[in-house]
């Protein structure tokens with residue numbers, strides 16, 4: 001029996017999500033200054049095919065058309081991020097033209113009965129702050145607080161749903177340990193310091209939010225992967241617990257319990273790493289929800305030859321173009337785990353897949369994405385029916401866009417973008433969503 005919109009709560013938010021650097025383009029327009037992703041993507045060898053976000057989906061100029069597409073599909077929510085270097089100059093003066101873009105975007109969304117959910121930081125740190133140490137400099141929390149306060153003052157009268165950070169695990173581990181993302185460092189000690197300062201910045205923003213937007217709600221979005229032992233053994237089971245603490249617990253526990261998870265902390269200490277723990281009271285300021293970005297599971301095995309005592313193992317399930325296993329059961333498991341452990345309302349702030357999308361006679365037949373979304377919607381509904389306080393679901397993503405180190409090679413959109421013409425084409429999954437959201 002196909003799942004129906006009417007089975008979800010009447011006030012449930014069905015939306016779609018994007019981020020500034022991945023769709024806006026116009027990187028040198030109206031005074032926008034460079035971010036770490038402008039510099040990283042222009043560094044040869046960092047991005048597949050040496051692509052960058054200079055133009056992307058040209059959303060800066062086409063936002064009206066894109067909102068009309070959301071309206072046509074029938075979404076009642078839209079999660080997007082603010083480009084920090086577009087709204088604040090390095091001399092700390094506000095960039096009015098940049099702010100006006102977001103004012104117009106918010107007003108257009110509201111005119112079309114689409115609720116804006118704003119992410120303050122989706123990885124595009126102003127480059128001049130990186131030159132001052134970036135996420136390694138404790139002062140970054142104060143810079144972030146000033147930026148957050150500006151956005152709360154400018155948009156807080158109309159925007160009541162706010163997310164401080166998108167996936168601090170990615171910002172710290174991909175940016176400072178694996179070197180795959182900006183700023184491209186490969187240092188585990190820096191990673192732990194960056195993670196702590198990201199959490200501090202989150203706390204400083206929550207603190208000022210309570211003073212400026214008294215009728216709004218604020219949370220943080222984390223990537224949440226279902227961590228499973230590749231083979232059943234006590235050692236592998238322990239490895240899974242450890243990895244769950246490193247990937248998931250490290251960015252949830254401090255916010256709710258005011259402390260880092262013990263096993264992971266013990267491992268890092270055994271490796272001789274410093275674990276800064278200042279401001280845990282600010283980090284654990286009460287928040288109103290957790291945003292959950294769910295895509296897949298991670299299979300791990302105990303590995304005594306690794307300093308982190310584990311290794312990732314390739315799974316056997318059907319995979320998306322990113323090589324991620326399709327595992328909707330993990331969505332249910334993680335919603336239940338996060339809800340039980342932390343007791344906060346949840347929004348699925350990202351879920352979706354990269355597919356082998358081909359434009360043929362103006363049609364993109366992404367049946368695989370229809371099936372993916374249907375299966376994950378079913379698990380979201382099951383969670384709601386089991387009493388989990390899930391309030392919304394944002395499909396990643398509205399448009400095909402700049403997929404970070406993979407450039408434009410991976411298409412996550414429900415709307416196909418022909419980058420040569422910037423023409424948008426609704427994929428079959430968008431047409432399916434339009435039908436689903438009607439019922």
Ligand SMILES: OC[C@@H]1[C@@H](O)[C@H](O)[C@@H](O)c2[nH]c(CCc3ccccc3)c[n+]21
Pocket residue numbers: 019022166167170223225293295296350396403412
């Ligand atoms: O890769 C698709 C999207 C990105 O385009 C978004 O900007 C970003 O928020 C985002 N995060 C993830 C999850 C990445 C991840 C998967 C598995 C394990 C750890 C991290 C997937 N995505």
